[in-house]
Amino acid sequence: MTNRRDFLKKAGAAGAVGAVAAASSFPAPAVRAQSKIKWRLQTYAGAALAEHVIKPSIDAFNKVANGEMEIELYFADQLVPTGELFRAMQNGTIDAVQSDDDSIAAPVDISVFGGYFPFATRYSLDVPVLFNEWGLREIWEEAYSEVEGVTWLSAGAWDPCHFNTKDPINSLEDLKGKRVFTFPTAGRFLSRFGVVPVTLPWEDIEVAVQTGELDGIAWSGITEDYTVGWADVTNYFLTNNISGAWVGSYFANSDRWKELPDHLKELFKLCMDSSHYYRQYWYWGGEAKLRVFGDKLKLTTIPDAEWAKVEAEARNFWDEIAAESERNARVIKIIREYNDAMEKAGRPYRYS
Template identity: 75%
Template sequence: MTQQSKISKREFLKKAGVTTAGAAAASTLAAPAVLGQTAIKWRLQTYAGASLAEHVIKPAIDSFNKVANGEMEIELYTADQLVPTGELFRAMQAGTIDAVQSDEDSMAAPVDVSVFGGYFPFATRYSLDVPVLFNQYGLKEIWEEAYSEVENVTWLSAGSWDPCHFNTTKPIRSLEDLKGLRVYTFPTAGRFLSQFGVVPVNIPYEDAEVAVQTGEIDGMAWSGITEDYTVGWANVTKYFLTNNITGAWIGSFFANSERWAEVPDHLKTLFQLTMDSSHYYRQWWYWGGEAKLRVEGDKLELTSIPESEWNQVVKAAETFWADIAKESDRSARVVEILKNYAGVMEKAGPPYRYG
């Protein structure tokens, strides 16, 4: 080492101190530009009432807010808190709210695939059918295509909820018992069930319990038994019909497109993980609850329509599907996918399909 290149310990520390101080100063100067930025704030409204939202979305949003570490915060609102459920889509499109968790059917999304959101009769048997249909059978691409034609709304992700059963004040043991039954249900489910004499009633989600108590409706065809107990409907109805018209509700997350574009990529990824977390929570929460409450629940008496009779309802769904397929080319493509999927599941046999 030459004399010129030698450096004493004192000189090294002195130079290191200058370098460190300079870096610290630069860091201090740079920090306000990052920390001083205004956090992104979203208002997200779910279709679910407060007690149900505790399960179907709140844990996921709480986790997002924690991990986002101040860069973004999502304020969660429950059914009808900011706007009525039927106006959710338009409110999101206009930027009144930033994001939504709902099915297309109940919030009247102006797309032809909206009829398949919520409960499309006999489209699914189990909750796992939904993510498979979207991720392996092409529904994801069709939903993206449909929403690309809608101004300022971005469809983000679909997942499954519970099956669609009746919980009522009157016992249902035959198709005859459906005649004149006034129930709170989804638009498409109501449209299908009306051929059997069911009278669909459209009221706000949070009014359903009181509507049963006042006699305005005879019950709900809205959920599975887990939801009946969770939201209090099991307290005001007496019977639960074990037959269902579909095995899983299809719901989605949506965002105002302009607000979604403002979100940095790493927070978009975080929100995707958040939606996946929400989907996963519901998979096990509903699946376990449906069985446990049928066996151990003490508020609702189980009733059933004999399979020989119920097959008339299953058969009617074939005609219903054919009618929906005629409404648009895209609807026809969805119906074809559902038929193909059902065929694969039937051929696969147990545990994919029993009987």
């Protein structure tokens, strides 16, 4: 930005001198050269996954921006480790981020709800409804307004959270001692059932499964397992899930966001919405199609009566999170009321 500002100052001075020199021959307005705005955006996703979850929308933005702005897209850990993304964005090392609040260690109380918050959602459509119709957007805006340097822009839904493992999971007992790559809050919850959460760089996961450092992954649905190669190194897919949809967001450095002209802000918002929409059908269709037609992972299921223990424990977990702050309590209240309303609405919103 220092170079950009210097360029604008010099261009303005040159334009003024030119205007004075030409004034005696013809009255022409001074023209100030404009430099292209450039952003660096890093996503949580590796290259193969980013081809779906963000790259099409960024490509579209760069095309429609028509030379006024260009966003350079970087993949998981390419510029900075995922866990340091928030600070890097805050200090201006990068301009924008696509990730969940939990993974980037966002310093807000509601960061625990980013990623996979246990059993808060059943379907991917629950996420945009909760944010846009049930008040979560306003709570997220409130939380990030208290943090200097970063602006939260938008949340959307990704895939549900299942286990894919080397050994079959047919009971809760089978989970005990399994070393699993997952998200921070999901790992905190799953540890109650003997799971050992492991944090590694995204690009290292496939090799970690092959070498035995990991027994499995609880980071995605089956669509991602096939897309990123995890279905090639694991053997089984557990049809039970701990969440119906991952909650991910877009963030920007506040100064960079404020500097954008309004029409480019609106264009970026439209491209975020385009990305949210694409994921709705890409994941929804993929989750069903690959269960039925996929040939790499054998499906296993923990019986409903046993899995009910996990769902019941999630409600206790909600109470603990609600006790951590008044704002968390407001989020939990909305999640409870929303899920209660969906149960009462019945089919197709909920199948009891």
